[in-house]
Amino acid sequence: MRSSLSEWQKRVFYGGETEAPFENAYWNNKHPGLYVDPVSGEVLFSSLDKFDSGTGWPSFSKPVHPELLEYREDFSLGMHRVEVRTRHTKGHLGHVFEDGPPPTGMRFCINSASLRFIPVEDVVSEGYVEYWPLFSFLSLPFEQIILGAGCFWGVEAYFKQVDGVLATTVGYSGGEPMWPSYEDVCTGETGHVETVLVRFDPKVLSLESVLGHFFFIHDPESENRQGSDVGSQYRSAIFYLEEDQLPVVERWLERLRREGKQPVTEVSPVKNFYPAEEYHQDYLDKNPGGYCHINLGRKWKG
Numbered sequence: 425m426r427s428s429l430s431e432w433q434k435r436v437f438y439g440g441e442t443e444a445p446f447e448n449a450y451w452n453n454k455h456p457g458l459y460v461d462p463v464s465g466e467v468l469f470s471s472l473d474k475f476d477s478g479t480g481w482p483s484f485s486k487p488v489h490p491e492l493l494e495y496r497e498d499f500s501l502g503m504h505r506v507e508v509r510t511r512h513t514k515g516h517l518g519h520v521f522e523d524g525p526p527p528t529g530m531r532f533c534i535n536s537a538s539l540r541f542i543p544v545e546d547v548v549s550e551g552y553v554e555y556w557p558l559f560s561f562l563s564l565p566f567e568q569i570i571l572g573a574g575c576f577w578g579v580e581a582y583f584k585q586v587d588g589v590l591a592t593t594v595g596y597s598g599g600e601p602m603w604p605s606y607e608d609v610c611t612g613e614t615g616h617v618e619t620v621l622v623r624f625d626p627k628v629l630s631l632e633s634v635l636g637h638f639f640f641i642h643d644p645e646s647e648n649r650q651g652s653d654v655g656s657q658y659r660s661a662i663f664y665l666e667e668d669q670l671p672v673v674e675r676w677l678e679r680l681r682r683e684g685k686q687p688v689t690e691v692s693p694v695k696n697f698y699p700a701e702e703y704h705q706d707y708l709d710k711n712p713g714g715y716c717h718i719n720l721g722r723k724w725k726g
Contacts, residue, residue, distance in 0.1 A: 458555055460539065473488075492512065553694055571622060594704050595619055595698050633724075663697070
């Protein structure tokens with residue numbers, strides 16, 4: 425996602441200035457996540473390749489995508505260095521040196537002002553779901569799953585009431601176009617579903633219970649329709665992020681079948697999630713009394 429630069433960032437990114445060591449945002453940042461181009465949003469570095477070089481600037485042993493960087497000879501300050509720049513946005517990042525740790529032996533010394541950090545808990549919600557597997561080995565205090573159960577305004581409002589839900593983000597999943605708009609999705613031609621990314625604390629709320637709420641608030645037998653909302657973008661869908669989530673989903677579907685129901689819920693591993701426009705986020709908080717196909721006064725009891 426694109427973002428705007430502060431005046432100081434412009435001086436560094438476009439003007440080639442350098443931040444003071446030990447007095448910048450990320451030199452000592454140890455939180456897992458991604459470091460992206462602050463203009464284009466392209467992923468440049470990962471916390472997995474970050475190390476403490478003792479220099480006071482963020483240091484990385486390698487870029488995530490080498491093809492997104494370009495290099496320039498730099499003879500300023502009376503010395504020879506190699507400047508690192510972004511290939512597409514032509515921004516100054518810092519310099520690269522051959523004194524890094526193995527196996528690369530490289531040290532990418534980068535200005536914090538030339539980066540935007542996305543913490544691991546926001547990697548999926550900000551649209552970087554393809555990078556989620558990089559962090560799958562970490563022991564994290566949350567789980568997340570992407571659910572489609574009709575208009576995402578009401579689905580989000582419901583899950584925000586559930587104990588154990590840490591965060592929700594509405595977005596578009598399952599289709600082909602990248603970064604679709606609401607208007608694009610409303611055509612029914614993108615293949616995307618209106619979805620809600622639900623991040624939850626598994627010590628408080630199990631995935632089994634998350635799915636209980638999910639099936640309670642919509643009709644999983646209704647194809648391409650929930651309430652008065654009709655179209656493939658309103659289809660019942662579950663996009664799971666971890667393989668061990670699938671058996672839990674399958675158990676719920678089998679339970680519904682034993683009850684005589686014929687669920688048409690689409691179930692597949694996540695391939696994308698694009699956050700919806702800001703005005704859709706927390707819509708019913710911003711617009712009390714707005715349209716909602718879900719009775720928010722009723723809650724699944726388990």
